[in-house]
Amino acid sequence: MDLMSSLGDGFLIALTWQNLGLAVLGCFLGTIMGALPGLGPSNGVAILIPLAFTLGLGATPSLILLTSVYYGAMYGGRISSILLGIPGDEPAMMTVLDGHPMAKAGRAGEALSLSGVASFVGAFLATWGLIFLAPQLVKFALLFGPAEYFALFALAFATLGGVSSTNQAKSAFAAMLGLGLAVVGVDTQTGVPRLTFGEVHLYDGLDFLVAIVGLFALSEVFIFLEHRHGEADADSKKIEVGRLTPSWAMLKYCTPTMLRTSVLGFVAGVLPGAGASLGSFISYSMEKKLVDKEGTFGTGDPRGVAAPEAGNNAAAGGALVPMLSLGVPGSGTTAVLLAVLLSLNITPGPLLFQNNPDVVWGLIAALFIANIMLLLMNIPLVGLFTRVLMVPPRILMPIVAMVSFVGIYGISGSSFDLLVMIAFGVGGWLLRKLDVPLVPIILGTLLGNTMENNLRRAVTISNGDYMTLVDSPLSIGLWTVAIVGFILPIFVGKVIKGRMRNRRDAEGSTSD
Amino acid sequence: MSDRIFGAFGLLLALFYAWATLQIQESFLSDEVGPKTFPLVIAFILGLSSIVIALRPDENPVWPPLSRLAEIAAAVVVMILYAQFLPEAGFVIATALAAAYLTWRLGTRPLQSLLVGVCTSVGIYVIFHLVLGLSLARGPLGF
Numbered sequence: 001m002d003l004m005s006s007l008g009d010g011f012l013i014a015l016t017w018q019n020l021g022l023a024v025l026g027c028f029l030g031t032i033m034g035a036l037p038g039l040g041p042s043n044g045v046a047i048l049i050p051l052a053f054t055l056g057l058g059a060t061p062s063l064i065l066l067t068s069v070y071y072g073a074m075y076g077g078r079i080s081s082i083l084l085g086i087p088g089d090e091p092a093m094m095t096v097l098d099g100h101p102m103a104k105a106g107r108a109g110e111a112l113s114l115s116g117v118a119s120f121v122g123a124f125l126a127t128w129g130l131i132f133l134a135p136q137l138v139k140f141a142l143l144f145g146p147a148e149y150f151a152l153f154a155l156a157f158a159t160l161g162g163v164s165s166t167n168q169a170k171s172a173f174a175a176m177l178g179l180g181l182a183v184v185g186v187d188t189q190t191g192v193p194r195l196t197f198g199e200v201h202l203y204d205g206l207d208f209l210v211a212i213v214g215l216f217a218l219s220e221v222f223i224f225l226e227h228r229h230g231e232a233d234a235d236s237k238k239i240e241v242g243r244l245t246p247s248w249a250m251l252k253y254c255t256p257t258m259l260r261t262s263v264l265g266f267v268a269g270v271l272p273g274a275g276a277s278l279g280s281f282i283s284y285s286m287e288k289k290l291v292d293k294e295g296t297f298g299t300g301d302p303r304g305v306a307a308p309e310a311g312n313n314a315a316a317g318g319a320l321v322p323m324l325s326l327g328v329p330g331s332g333t334t335a336v337l338l339a340v341l342l343s344l345n346i347t348p349g350p351l352l353f354q355n356n357p358d359v360v361w362g363l364i365a366a367l368f369i370a371n372i373m374l375l376l377m378n379i380p381l382v383g384l385f386t387r388v389l390m391v392p393p394r395i396l397m398p399i400v401a402m403v404s405f406v407g408i409y410g411i412s413g414s415s416f417d418l419l420v421m422i423a424f425g426v427g428g429w430l431l432r433k434l435d436v437p438l439v440p441i442i443l444g445t446l447l448g449n450t451m452e453n454n455l456r457r458a459v460t461i462s463n464g465d466y467m468t469l470v471d472s473p474l475s476i477g478l479w480t481v482a483i484v485g486f487i488l489p490i491f492v493g494k495v496i497k498g499r500m501r502n503r504r505d506a507e508g509s510t511s512d
Numbered sequence: 513m514s515d516r517i518f519g520a521f522g523l524l525l526a527l528f529y530a531w532a533t534l535q536i537q538e539s540f541l542s543d544e545v546g547p548k549t550f551p552l553v554i555a556f557i558l559g560l561s562s563i564v565i566a567l568r569p570d571e572n573p574v575w576p577p578l579s580r581l582a583e584i585a586a587a588v589v590v591m592i593l594y595a596q597f598l599p600e601a602g603f604v605i606a607t608a609l610a611a612a613y614l615t616w617r618l619g620t621r622p623l624q625s626l627l628v629g630v631c632t633s634v635g636i637y638v639i640f641h642l643v644l645g646l647s648l649a650r651g652p653l654g655f
Contacts (some may be wrong), residue, residue, distance in 0.1 A: 054646045057584045169564035173522060176558040180529055183554065187547040190539045194547055195532050225587050226576045228619055394618035398611040399632050401591075405607075406636055409598065410646045418595035426588055434518050456545040464544035490523070 003131060006442020010361030012429075013060060014369055022057075022065040023370045029376055032071020032388050035080050036396065038224065041073035041090030041316075042083025042332040042439075043216040047400060049209055049340055052106075059344045059359050066340055067320075068469075070333050071367065072122060072297040074276065075374050078115045078309055079385050083108060091276035091312040094284040098297060098304030105300050109244040114302055115309040118258050119252060120371060122310035125262040126269065126317025129368045133270065134353075134360075134474075137325040141350040146458035147469050151478035153451040156328040159272045159485035160440050168490050170436045178444015179451070181206055188449065189456060201416045208339050208445045209418050210408055214424025215438050216336070217404045222429035224397045244379065246302075254306040257287055265311035272485075275331030276315040282309025317367070324348055324360060330445075332439040341445055387389040388505045514573060519566025526559030583617060590614070603641075608633035630648015 013019070013379055026048075033044035045066050052062035067330065077092030082099035095115060102111040157175040184195045185205030195483050196202040261283035268279035287307035288297045297304045316333075323334040326348035341348050346356060378385075428438055455469075462468035470476055533551040575581075594610040612629025615621055640646040 051640075051644070051646075054640075057642055167565070167570055169561045169568070170570075172557060172561040173565065176554050176561065180554045182557065183551045185622075190542050190547050192535050192537055192539050192547055194551065197532075220585070221582055225584050225614075225617060226580050228580070228583070228617075307642075344549065394615055394620050395628055395632075397618060398614035398629070399636075399652070401614060402611050402632055403637055404609050405591075405594065405598075406603075406640055406646070406648065409649065413596060413647070413649075415595045418598070419592065420590045422588060422595065424590075426584075429584070432576070434514060435570060452550040455550060456543055460544045463583065 003135070004370040006357060006361045007131065007365065009357070010363075010365035011368075012087075013358055013362035014064065014365035019061055019064050019366065020369070023062055023068045024373060026065045026068025027072040027373045028073075030069035030074075031076035031079075031374065031377065031385055032072075033069065034073030034076020034078075034092075035088045035385050035389060036391075037080055037084075037086050037088055038220055038393060038397075039073075039400070040077070041070050041091075042231040042336050043220055044073050044210045044414055045069050045333055045336045046216040047403055047407065048338070049343075050213070050404075050411050052340065053209075053343065054407070054410040058364040059341070059346050059356070060366075062340060062344065063337070063359065063363050064370075067363060067367060068370040068373075070337065071313070071316060072374060073333075073368050073414060074123070074313050075116065075378050075383065077312075077384065078119065079112065080389055082111045082305070083117065083386060084152035088093065091280050091315070092308075093277065094280045094308035094312075097284070097308075098299070098301050101298070101300035102302070102305060107300070110250065111302070111305050112382050113244055113379050114246040114250060115305050115342045116245065116375060116382070116462030118254070118294060119313040119378070120317075120375040121258045122262045122265055122313035123317055123371045123374075124368075125259075127371065128226050128312040129270075129314075129365065130317055130321055130367075131364060134321050134325045137321060138350045143474060144350075145472075146454040146461065147471060148475045148478060149454040150451060150458060151475040151482065152326065152328060153375055153447055153454070154442065155478050155482035155485065156272050156447070157440060158482040160437075161444060166217050166433065168486060170434070171440050172486075174431070174436050174438065175440035175444050178441035178446075178488050179445070179448045181211065181441075182208075182445045182448020183452070187455065197333065201414070205449075206286065206420065206445065207412070207417065208442070209343060209411065210421045211424050211445050212252050212336055212339055212442055213404045213408055214421040215428035215441065217400055218421065218425025218440075219428030219432060221397050221401045222425060223432065224393050226429075243255045244382065250302055254303050257291065257303045257306050258310040260290075261307045261311040266318040268311070269315030270321045270331060272322060272328065272330050275319060276312040276333075279315025279318070280308035280312035284308045297433075324352060324363075325350065327352075329452075332442070333442050335439055335446060339442070342446060375439060454485050513569070514575070515569030519564075519569070520560045522562030522565060526555045526562055529558065530555035569626050587614065587617065598649045600651065601649075603648040604633050604637050605651055606649070607636065652653055 030044060033039040034041065045504055048069055052065055073089060074091065077088040078095045078099065080086050080088035081092040081095040082103050085096055085100035087093040087096055099111045099115065160171065186193050186203050193203055193266060264283050264286060265279035269276065269368055284304065286306050287303060291303060319330040319334045323329040323338055328349065329335040329338045338348060346352065348360060406416060408417055431438060458468055459466060470479060530552060533548050533555060536547055538546060590610055590613050594606055597607045609631045611632040612625045615627035615628045620628060643647050
């Protein structure tokens with residue numbers, strides 16, 4: 001088996017002391033960030049990117065660190081969902097529904113450990129899915145020419161807003177804003193400066209890391225300032241964990257649920273624009289329809305805890321598939337990971353598997369290792385993480401802000417970049433207030449140059465004939481999916497989003 | 513209402529973007545597409561989506577009262593000052609002050625926030641500079 005020998009090589013790369021250490025560090029930090037309400041996978045990874053750079057880590061170790069954070073945050077989100085009834089991050093929203101009632105019934109420890117196991121099963125199966133699906137997708141992607149790539153990028157932008165935004169005009173606005181920012185700087189093909197207004201700092205273009213840290217991390221600080229939400233959500237007396245191991249009977253009872261929802265979550269993760277939140281949502285809904293005969297879902301049914309957790313962790317793995325094999329991320333956090341790869345001069349996409357197999361397989365092996373570490377960390381050490389929930393945001397948020405500043409300053413050593421980052425922070429806060437999604441902005445700044453280059457290459461090859469963009473059946477197919485993917489959510493998205501909101505509101509009103 | 517203003521602002525931004533694009537000096541050696549086409553397409557879609565946002569606004573978001581807005585503005589000013597004075601004041605001092613300010617504004621008592629600020633700053637300095645070897649701004653006192 002070719003795959004197995006590649007995977008074996010991957011394990012050789014991942015099993016060095018440095019990489020193992022980074023994985024432990026990443027898992028630990030990731031779990032904490034996931035658990036803290038307000039910090040999620042995308043801002044957690046964003047804050048740590050500068051760290052990976054300034055440490056001078058190579059591509060594989062940086063990716064190992066950051067994907068461990070990513071997986072860790074997916075695990076961590078459940079902790080505050082279960083104990084506090086407040087999702088630690090968006091994908092953990094559905095875990096609140098059954099996890100919190102279980103905690104109130106004195107079964108918090110069981111809920112935590114069961115959801116830890118469910119997270120493990122989801123992530124484990126998804127990593128296998130990644131191993132088998134990504135190379136197939138790569139074979140397919142090798143058929144792509146510049147015109148198809150241009151269409152693929154358009155597809156990514158069209159579908160990204162999809163279910164995550166209620167207003168497609170706003171996600172289009174966000175995507176264009178991001179692409180527009182990417183244009184700033186010296187044109188790579190003709191060498192003329194564009195939209196720099198004579199500012200020398202802008203000739204190199206805007207550094208997307210600055211944009212990411214500003215939009216994701218700093219804007220969060222402003223949100224907290226706005227609400228002056230400085231007290232910890234957790235009261236020390238409220239948290240009683242209780243028995244920490246799930247019984248075999250309960251695990252057995254939940255196994256079919258975990259297996260089904262892992263598959264479903266993985267598929268949701270692979271689809272562009274869906275991501276982990278949708279993965280956990282449809283997992284929960286399907287499981288409720290399928291097995292909830294007695295109407296126990298929502299009252300502390302263990303299967304209602306296992307389903308969304310397996311689903312969102314599987315979706316996290318699934319979202320890596322299009323990111324690695326096509327260079328088009330399927331979710332916010334994978335967009336941030338893409339930024340890391342691009343800054344390390346590695347272009348994801350089909351060639352990544354040929355030119356840097358060490359990166360790909362080292363990463364995949366690291367995912368397995370991180371997953372086992374997380375399981376071990378999350379069951380016995382869950383008490384430690386619950387303590388972290390008591391750190392009040394009034395102390396935590398300034399640390400987040402300062403670490404963001406340090407990271408960006410560490411990369412460039414320029415005050416100008418810090419000012420740009422502050423501007424992005426304020427802008428991010430405003431856009432979040434206006435319900436404009438931030439992920440398309442990031443994706444736009446990341447992919448803008450590649451997208452434009454593919455457009456220009458395609459048209460140049462055909463001597464200025466723009467019809468080349470819709471010439472092959474493949475590109476016509478991609479454009480069709482893009483258009484349907486953009487229009488469909490206008491009708492369907494409202495319904496799903498509305499339902500997600502209703503669930504949360506209904507829960508919110510009963511949780512007190 | 514917010515969305516109408518936002519849409520109008522977006523439209524202005526799109527027009528400005530298109531205008532700025534047209535100012536680009538084209539080089540005599542250009543490819544078929546040229547440096548202007550892509551930004552013009554962006555400006556067009558940006559404008560179009562802004563118009564849609566303005567014509568079909570969502571519900572108003574809950575804007576914070578003026579005092580909270582002033583709070584955010586003050587934090588921004590502090591951050592800008594931080595960025596400007598970082599190279600002169602050195603990392604530890606500047607960070608301690610900025611972190612203390614933010615902690616204070618999020619509701620910690622003044623004296624305690626000063627303590628938290630210093631701890632944050634020294635903590636970051638030790639972890640990032642002494643342990644991880646990241647180069648931070650060096651002030652007049654050498655740290």
